[in-house]
Amino acid sequence: MSGRRILVIEDNPKNLKLVRDVLTHFGFEVVEATSGEDGVRLAGQVGPDLVLMDLQLPGIDGAEALRRLRAAEGTRSVPVVAVTAFAMDDDRERALAHGFDGYVEKPISVRALPQQVEDFLKLGRVR
């Protein structure tokens, strides 16, 4: 299915499984990475339509992975959405300031996620 390939970069197995199960059920193609380095490499290989990026990852963090995606010709135009638990509004603003195209809050809502992803795909790169 074209236009629905989602790269999920998430190091927590439970969160990864949740996102995979929900998105697969709703007809998305899910590609997975558990570190920022792997995610950046995989993005270059599979050409995702959207990246869902955990911010706290082993090795490089989500902000650095985003920077690398933006720096590479092949992935610079892919929308990237931060997925994180926001303790404060400050953190949300920081995520947007890093240049993410949006954010999804943890805990992830199984009910809301499919529509959130549809909306992000529709919006594309906004930042």
Ligand SMILES: [Mg+2]
């Ligand atoms: Mg994490």
